[in-house]
Amino acid sequence: DAGVIQSPRHEVTEMGQEVTLRCKPISGHDYLFWYRQTMMRGLELLIYFNNNVPIDDSGMPEDRFSAKMPNASFSTLKIQPSEPRDSAVYFCASSLALNTDTQYFGPGTRLTVL
Amino acid sequence: DQQVKQNSPSLSVQEGRISILNCDYTNSMFDYFLWYKKYPAEGPTFLISISSIKDKNEDGRFTVFLNKSAKHLSLHIVPSQPGDSAVYFCAASAYGNKLVFGAGTILRVKS
Numbered sequence: 409d410a411g412v413i414q415s416p417r418h419e420v421t422e423m424g425q426e427v428t429l430r431c432k433p434i435s436g437h438d439y440l441f442w443y444r445q446t447m448m449r450g451l452e453l454l455i456y457f458n459n460n461v462p463i464d465d466s467g468m469p470e471d472r473f474s475a476k477m478p479n480a481s482f483s484t485l486k487i488q489p490s491e492p493r494d495s496a497v498y499f500c501a502s503s504l505a506l507n508t509d510t511q512y513f514g515p516g517t518r519l520t521v522l
Numbered sequence: 523d524q525q526v527k528q529n530s531p532s533l534s535v536q537e538g539r540i541s542i543l544n545c546d547y548t549n550s551m552f553d554y555f556l557w558y559k560k561y562p563a564e565g566p567t568f569l570i571s572i573s574s575i576k577d578k579n580e581d582g583r584f585t586v587f588l589n590k591s592a593k594h595l596s597l598h599i600v601p602s603q604p605g606d607s608a609v610y611f612c613a614a615s616a617y618g619n620k621l622v623f624g625a626g627t628i629l630r631v632k633s
Contacts, residue, residue: 412565443623450528450625451566451611464620499565506618513565 412514414500420520426488429517432481433502441511442475442485443499451499457483458506490521525549526614528624537633541599545612545624548593552614556621557586557597560609569610570597602631 413432477483503511553574558566612624
């Protein structure tokens with residue numbers, strides 16, 4: 409298996425633009441997670457899905473952020489409109505279970521909002 | 523409110539010596555703890571874990587210690603190698619719930 413795939417790896421955009429980050433989880437994994445890493449807050453969970461259904465979006469910072477999982481092999485995280493404080497590395501991860509050591513992370517998308 | 527805290531942003535250790543990374547938590551319901559390791563431009567990868575029924579778990583050069591009364595866990599790397607230089611994240615969960623991560627500690631092992 410190729411592991412968790414994220415695209416793009418780097419995104420530079422201007423404030424106010426829409427940004428869409430994409431993730432393909434490992435086949436057969438029932439859980440998909442979106443995390444954000446910043447220097448100040450470390451690794452924060454934004455939202456996670458179970459069998460394509462959003463379960464907990466309490467970490468989504470505000471209404472400008474939205475996430476979807478239309479099928480078992482694809483998820484998106486959208487920011488509209490983007491702001492400079494959204495600049496961070498966004499990780500997607502997938503797993504068979506919710507809290508065990510089998511959470512596999514993608515390489516991340518480094519987002520820079522100018 | 524950060525439930526999992528890694529108070530040392532960075533640590534520098536000489537090759538061959540012991541590296542000790544610390545993590546404190548506030549939620550007494552946490553019953554499962556993990557350490558993840560992250561290299562630059564890569565996602566975090568699982569390193570080692572421990573259940574609250576244990577106070578120590580060892581895997582090769584890596585040992586995790588859990589002190590439930592102090593709500594503290596630590597990761598020991600002996601001996602440290604230059605390839606261990608990375609960011610280390612502590613994480614915890616309560617009764618099968620989602621993982622909560624700390625802010626990470628940058629470890630630099632000097633040769």
